[in-house]
Amino acid sequence: MTVSNDQLEIAENEMSTGTGNLVMVLCQTALGIAILFVWQGVSGRLVDNFFISNPLDVGRRLLGWTLDGSIFLHLWATVYATMLGFIIGAVIGAALGIWLGISTFASRLLNPYLNALNALPKVALAPLFVLWFGLGIESKIALAASLVLFLVFLNTFAGVRQVDQDLIDGARLMRATRLQVVTKVIVPSALSWLFAGLRVSVPYALIGAVLGEMIASNRGLGYLVQFSGAQFDTAGVFAVLIVIALLAMALNFVVDIVQNRMEGWRIVSR
Amino acid sequence: MTGMIEIQHVSKGFRRGDNVVEALRDFNLTIEKREVIAIIGPSGCGKSTLLNMIAGLYMPSKGRVIYKGAAVTDVNTDVGYMTQKDNLLPWRNVRDNIAFPLELAGVDKAEREARAVAVIKQVGLDGFEARFPTELSGGMRKRACLARMMLYGAETALLDEPFAALDAQLKLVMHELLLRLAAENGQTVVFVTHDLMEAVTLADRVIVCTRRPAMIALEQKISLPRPRDVLNVRFTNEFKELYDALWERLRVEYQEERV
Numbered sequence: 165m166t167v168s169n170d171q172l173e174i175a176e177n178e179m180s181t182g183t184g185n186l187v188m189v190l191c192q193t194a195l196g197i198a199i200l201f202v203w204q205g206v207s208g209r210l211v212d213n214f215f216i217s218n219p220l221d222v223g224r225r226l227l228g229w230t231l232d233g234s235i236f237l238h239l240w241a242t243v244y245a246t247m248l249g250f251i252i253g254a255v256i257g258a259a260l261g262i263w264l265g266i267s268t269f270a271s272r273l274l275n276p277y278l279n280a281l282n283a284l285p286k287v288a289l290a291p292l293f294v295l296w297f298g299l300g301i302e303s304k305i306a307l308a309a310s311l312v313l314f315l316v317f318l319n320t321f322a323g324v325r326q327v328d329q330d331l332i333d334g335a336r337l338m339r340a341t342r343l344q345v346v347t348k349v350i351v352p353s354a355l356s357w358l359f360a361g362l363r364v365s366v367p368y369a370l371i372g373a374v375l376g377e378m379i380a381s382n383r384g385l386g387y388l389v390q391f392s393g394a395q396f397d398t399a400g401v402f403a404v405l406i407v408i409a410l411l412a413m414a415l416n417f418v419v420d421i422v423q424n425r426m427e428g429w430r431i432v433s434r
Numbered sequence: 435m436t437g438m439i440e441i442q443h444v445s446k447g448f449r450r451g452d453n454v455v456e457a458l459r460d461f462n463l464t465i466e467k468r469e470v471i472a473i474i475g476p477s478g479c480g481k482s483t484l485l486n487m488i489a490g491l492y493m494p495s496k497g498r499v500i501y502k503g504a505a506v507t508d509v510n511t512d513v514g515y516m517t518q519k520d521n522l523l524p525w526r527n528v529r530d531n532i533a534f535p536l537e538l539a540g541v542d543k544a545e546r547e548a549r550a551v552a553v554i555k556q557v558g559l560d561g562f563e564a565r566f567p568t569e570l571s572g573g574m575r576k577r578a579c580l581a582r583m584m585l586y587g588a589e590t591a592l593l594d595e596p597f598a599a600l601d602a603q604l605k606l607v608m609h610e611l612l613l614r615l616a617a618e619n620g621q622t623v624v625f626v627t628h629d630l631m632e633a634v635t636l637a638d639r640v641i642v643c644t645r646r647p648a649m650i651a652l653e654q655k656i657s658l659p660r661p662r663d664v665l666n667v668r669f670t671n672e673f674k675e676l677y678d679a680l681w682e683r684l685r686v687e688y689q690e691e692r693v
């Protein structure tokens with residue numbers, strides 16, 4: 165995932181030397197406007213407005229939701245579920261990864277069960293989460309956390325397993341206690357893996373939250389897209405999709421900033 | 435008289451697929467406190483395995499290693515070990531790496547940093563305190579490892595070809611440093627080397643190993659006076675006689691290997 169991002173960045177850099185950044189931004193804007201015009205033009209003429217709506221209706225819907233403030237209620241519900249789900253999943257996943265990475269017995273004991281759980285599509289757990297946590301935001305948090313948990317767990321586990329045995333032996337010879345070996349050698353060494361896991365799992369937290377809201381809820385962007393669809397309100401569906409896309413981009417932006425910080429502290433890039 | 439480290443009838447084999455490679459066979463050696471022992475022999479003859487067993491990282495297949503009267507059955511925390519590979523922690527800078535053993539022992543931050551900076555000066559790494567291991571040359575990393583081991587002040591220092599990667603000048607500086615610090619701390623030193631010049635310069639006793647499985651081919655006491663002038667000792671007649679005698683035996687060992 166990160167590799168393809170890097171490749172994209174390289175491609176962008178190459179392009180920027182050819183044409184210049186400003187020109188490219190103008191071209192990108194022009195393309196966006198062109199798409200909107202085509203969409204508006206096609207809608208109602210070539211394709212029924214019912215199926216693809218049109219940019220003006222979508223814009224009006226977004227404006228209306230913004231003015232009456234209702235979109236912020238849904239946006240906040242989704243952001244809240246994403247963040248809490250991410251944090252809970254990350255903490256449990258990291259702890260589990262470190263524990264099983266250190267304890268050979270526990271990892272061998274639990275191996276088949278973890279494989280089965282990992283292979284299970286987490287969405288299938290949604291009804292269970294609704295039964296356990298109710299229709300409120302808790303069940304969305306649980307679904308987001310379940311997606312994040314396994315990604316972070318697998319990365320952390322691999323990271324702990326990759327720790328150089330010579331570094332551990334060296335620390336033990338220097339009278340490190342078992343706890344010190346874990347906190348001062350194993351965890352710092354696995355940290356770059358852990359962060360890679362966190363990075364890839366951010367979009368999954370959003371997926372979990374939105375899916376949870378689609379299944380059973382009365383607020384959130386997932387609920388809104390589901391509700392609009394059920395009302396045959398295509399403009400509403402498109403409007404929510406735009407909000408979700410913007411939210412996803414904002415999350416990626418935050419991840420990039422954090423990643424740059426981490427590289428500054430030499431946690432990620434080695 | 436019992437020594438500080440006694441290696442008694444030690445054999446060690448490693449499983450490689452179906453066959454067992456024997457690294458050491460019936461190895462016997464007694465090392466006295468504060469002695470400096472150099473172990474020299476053809477590469478891959480099991481010298482490093484011997485150090486690993488003194489450190490308690492490997493257990494002998496047969497025989498036993500006695501350290502201060504007790505058999506080594508677990509990691510031996512009384513030794514400092516400098517391996518061929520420099521085991522610096524890549525996420526710590528030079529100063530924090532060198533201060534690491536003090537940090538483990540719970541020495542407070544101000545004191546351990548002051549002590550680390552002092553020893554960094556001694557190994558000539560001043561100005562590089564804040565660098566990370568990946569930003570250092572191989573020789574600099576070795577110096578950092580030596581500094582760490584010396585700061586930590588382990589009773590016994592095990593060194594596995596510590597200075598092989600250094601240039602001749604720096605090697606002499608490190609030799610001087612090693613002998614001085616070992617004498618100051620009253621350390622017992624066991625080091626493995628390829629370099630006969632280095633072995634005779636530093637050691638009280640040179641052990642020449644046969645090729646694998648390693649046995650002792652020859653033991654030579656080096657009665658050059660201490661403290662040794664590492665720069666000039668090599669030009670004395672005594673040194674030359676010892677060197678030639680050892681070289682003769684070593685040559686036989688290497689020739690056998692070539693056949």
